[in-house]
Amino acid sequence: MSQKLYVAGEFYGIQKYVLGITAAGAGQAKRLRARSFVVQVLEEIAVDELGELGDIQVVMSGGGQFVLALATGEDMRARLLAFRAEFQRRLFEELGGELSFNLGWAESEADARRARAGERRRPWAAIMTGPDGWIHKPMRFSDIFPPCDVCRKRPATEEWAADGPPESVCKRCDADRRIGAEIPRVEGVRLTEQNAEAHLLGRGIRFVRPGDGGPGRMLHRHVPVHPNGNSLVTFEEIAAKAIGDDLLGVLKADVDDFGALIARHSQAGSLEELHRISRDLDGFFSAAVQRMIVESPEWKPAVYTVFSGGDDLLLVGPWDKMLDFAAALEQAFSAGPGRLYNLKLSAAVSFMPPRIPIRHGVERAEEDLKKAKAGSKNRCVTLHGVWGWETLRRTLGEGRELVRWWECHAANRDVLRRLYRYTTTDKPAAHLWAWELRNFGSPRFEEARLFRLWGKAVLANWEKPSREETRAALLYALTATRTRSH
Numbered sequence: 001m002s003q004k005l006y007v008a009g010e011f012y013g014i015q016k017y018v019l020g021i022t023a024a025g026a027g028q029a030k031r032l033r034a035r036s037f038v039v040q041v042l043e044e045i046a047v048d049e050l051g052e053l054g055d056i057q058v059v060m061s062g063g064g065q066f067v068l069a070l071a072t073g074e075d076m077r078a079r080l081l082a083f084r085a086e087f088q089r090r091l092f093e094e095l096g097g098e099l100s101f102n103l104g105w106a107e108s109e110a111d112a113r114r115a116r117a118g119e120r121r122r123p124w125a126a127i128m129t130g131p132d133g134w135i136h137k138p139m140r141f142s143d144i145f146p147p148c149d150v151c152r153k154r155p156a157t158e159e160w161a162a163d164g165p166p167e168s169v170c171k172r173c174d175a176d177r178r179i180g181a182e183i184p185r186v187e188g189v190r191l192t193e194q195n196a197e198a199h200l201l202g203r204g205i206r207f208v209r210p211g212d213g214g215p216g217r218m219l220h221r222h223v224p225v226h227p228n229g230n231s232l233v234t235f236e237e238i239a240a241k242a243i244g245d246d247l248l249g250v251l252k253a254d255v256d257d258f259g260a261l262i263a264r265h266s267q268a269g270s271l272e273e274l275h276r277i278s279r280d281l282d283g284f285f286s287a288a289v290q291r292m293i294v295e296s297p298e299w300k301p302a303v304y305t306v307f308s309g310g311d312d313l314l315l316v317g318p319w320d321k322m323l324d325f326a327a328a329l330e331q332a333f334s335a336g337p338g339r340l341y342n343l344k345l346s347a348a349v350s351f352m353p354p355r356i357p358i359r360h361g362v363e364r365a366e367e368d369l370k371k372a373k374a375g376s377k378n379r380c381v382t383l384h385g386v387w388g389w390e391t392l393r394r395t396l397g398e399g400r401e402l403v404r405w406w407e408c409h410a411a412n413r414d415v416l417r418r419l420y421r422y423t424t425t426d427k428p429a430a431h432l433w434a435w436e437l438r439n440f441g442s443p444r445f446e447e448a449r450l451f452r453l454w455g456k457a458v459l460a461n462w463e464k465p466s467r468e469e470t471r472a473a474l475l476y477a478l479t480a481t482r483t484r485s486h
């Protein structure tokens with residue numbers, strides 16, 4: 001008889017849940033962060049309650065999933081079955097099926113993960129099926145009336161008028177609003193039955209604020225806050241910090257082949273190593289990345305964390321700053337866990353106007369990230385191309401150089417726009433580019449001479465892939481020099 005049982009759990013559909021809000025306006029930033037926080041706390045609650053079943057050892061945890069080693073007793077499997085059914089029931093009751101919880105267990109770590117993956121195919125099975133077969137749905141659509149203005153998943157029972165037009169919301173969204181208001185000051189949570197400030201799955205929560213003494217786990221994720229320290233900066237205000245066009249950049253990044261790495265260690269039974277790697281990766285995404293943002297006077301007021309932990313992150317900021325951040329992120333990753341464990345990072349930065357729901361930009365970034373993963377990976381997809389990290393840095397440098405030439409009137413927007421058009425068409429465009437070069441103006445001053453030299457160098461390499469880089473650099477410059485629409 002084995003003395004250990006491995007338990008693998010995950011909250012499934014996190015991104016959809018976090019972004020599944022109807023708000024596009026001022027409330028969006030606050031609600032997204034509140035939901036992301038709720039997911040972090042759910043993970044704490046699940047691990048905490050599994051700890052009550054017996055001695056646990058955390059193999060890995062972060063980003064909404066965990067693997068634990070549980071000292072098994074006689075009836076442990078029966079107790080896990082009961083725990084899963086009860087936890088799913090509470091989750092369904094509170095979130096209305098927006099987020100699912102899968103839990104699997106086995107005598108080996110690899111088998112526990114397989115069991116968990118199997119649960120994905122039958123979400124809610126534990127609460128939807130009884131001894132006599134399928135049970136009727138706990139909540140029918142007709143019960144959801146009037147629907148909550150924020151989630152549209154639960155009946156509205158509360159009224160708000162505080163921030164913006166009045167809205168009818170459900171109990172959960174009302175609680176999220178209060179959490180959202182606390183977010184700028186919250187560093188973590190403590191599960192408690194006394195003096196609870198909020199409730200989740202029937203558990204009392206006390207927020208841990210700076211100076212309260214460190215929580216077991218940093219739940220703090222940076223979001224830009226107004227100087228008064230109380231209200232979040234809106235996505236419109238973040239976009240206004242961009243150079244040129246008021247666009248947001250949605251940065252999605254994750255570790256390449258992490259699943260394969262887990263599978264390898266898990267098959268080999270090298271769980272100590274797996275524990276170390278996942279702890280270091282979670283440390284990188286949850287703490288090191290956050291430090292990078294907070295310690296930079298340029299990023300701190302502009303970079304918004306939707307989530308960051310486990311092996312991935314989703315950040316939103318001014319488009320130009322997110323491009324720089326992506327490059328810096330990769331550098332920090334390569335110098336840190338990347339070098340230590342021979343891991344690479346892929347990312348996508350997609351641009352979007354700030355007045356539409358963030359999920360549209362996230363969907364784009366997700367599609368783009370797939371393009372990076374489909375090829376040789378270790379790439380960043382942005383500015384209409386798939387780039388190696390060094391190429392991206394070079395292209396951003398070239399783009400900034402073009403902006404500088406524009407600023408000192410060595411290049412004007414019409415020229416940049418025409419040059420961009422030539423790079424997007426095929427061969428004959430080289431003649432047009434050459435013709436344009438003659439009209440660059442007399443190089444009376446140094447910057448104009450440099451701009452012309454750059455144009456000649458592009459022409460000399462016309463047939464090479466570097467033309468793609470030139471196109472991306474021009475796109476960067478055009479976006480950076482677009483006058484604001486208002």
Ligand SMILES: [Zn+2]
Nearest residue numbers: 148151170173
């Ligand atoms: Zn709601």
